[in-house]
Amino acid sequence: DQQVKQNSPSLSVQEGRISILNCDYTNSMFDYFLWYKKYPAEGPTFLISISSIKDKNEDGRFTVFLNKSAKHLSLHIVPSQPGDSAVYFCAAYDRGSNYKLTFGKGTLLTVNP
Amino acid sequence: IAGITQAPTSQILAAGRRMTLRCTQDMRHNAMYWYRQDLGLGLRLIHYSNTAGTTGKGEVPDGYSVSRANTDDFPLTLASAVPSQTSVYFCASSEQGSNQPQHFGDGTRLSIL
Numbered sequence: 435d436q437q438v439k440q441n442s443p444s445l446s447v448q449e450g451r452i453s454i455l456n457c458d459y460t461n462s463m464f465d466y467f468l469w470y471k472k473y474p475a476e477g478p479t480f481l482i483s484i485s486s487i488k489d490k491n492e493d494g495r496f497t498v499f500l501n502k503s504a505k506h507l508s509l510h511i512v513p514s515q516p517g518d519s520a521v522y523f524c525a526a527y528d529r530g531s532n533y534k535l536t537f538g539k540g541t542l543l544t545v546n547p
Numbered sequence: 548i549a550g551i552t553q554a555p556t557s558q559i560l561a562a563g564r565r566m567t568l569r570c571t572q573d574m575r576h577n578a579m580y581w582y583r584q585d586l587g588l589g590l591r592l593i594h595y596s597n598t599a600g601t602t603g604k605g606e607v608p609d610g611y612s613v614s615r616a617n618t619d620d621f622p623l624t625l626a627s628a629v630p631s632q633t634s635v636y637f638c639a640s641s642e643q644g645s646n647q648p649q650h651f652g653d654g655t656r657l658s659i660l
Contacts, residue, residue, distance in 0.1 A: 465646075466645070466646035468648060470651075475653070475654075476653050476654075477551070477637050477639075477651030477652050477653045477654055478590070478637070478651045479651070480648040480649070480650065483646070483648060485646070523589065523590065527645065527646050529645065534592055534595065534605065535580075535592070535649060536592075537582075537589045537590040537591075538589055539587060539588060539589040540589055
């Protein structure tokens, strides 16, 4: 049973436009959410996070929104750049899990020049 | 440059052979993790260690063992490799405490024939 779901395997956007990556979760014990970015042949890199007590966190071009009642979060990238093309993973910490991070399957973002 | 070093970068191994994947970090992080990444399945936790001298099982621990003799090193051993263990393996570390971002190495690509 997948507890963190990224239902879009891929997303393609035009340079300069907004990219919106979505993530749904089922475990109500998740209390901290993270987004990672992964280029081919490299390890995932931490991008941005949000605590369950907040509904928005912003860092430059990247903003994460959390809707707890819907168990949904999204990552907005504005404006999108070709260098943003990568696989994006949504991940969540379970406050009862002893530091174990649960990942979604990832979404491949392609930003076209 | 501080970070996580994984070795080897890639390996082809005959089924039934023993293999140890190495992971070393120089950030003095207490917690370390091993994940495998398979196509369509995202990252799945194999084993983790919250501090030197302790280890725990993740989501997919069967066929793997780990040890944590000191803070910096966290080797992953396949006692008798099987083809289903063909995957990309990522080591990660984080500061102790809940909700800390995990930092990843660049992975080991392992093929079991």
